[in-house]
Amino acid sequence: MMEALVKLKSFGIECLRVLRVTRKPTKQEFWTVAKAAALGMAVIGLLGFAVHLIRQYLFPAI
Numbered sequence: 001m002m003e004a005l006v007k008l009k010s011f012g013i014e015c016l017r018v019l020r021v022t023r024k025p026t027k028q029e030f031w032t033v034a035k036a037a038a039l040g041m042a043v044i045g046l047l048g049f050a051v052h053l054i055r056q057y058l059f060p061a062i
Contacts, residue, residue: 025033
């Protein structure tokens with residue numbers, strides 16, 4: 001029981017340390033991350049669509 005409390009306290013201290021170091025991103029940082037995320041989603045979506053088309057071509061519905 002005490003070990004769990006020690007781990008919980010340690011986790012809380014780690015969380016507070018991370019929160020103290022974080023800061024709000026600049027507008028340029030935000031847009032860079034947003035563009036990278038949008039590009040990643042588009043690539044994954046196009047890949048999924050290509051797989052869907054290939055599957056449809058190879059195994060047409062009966």
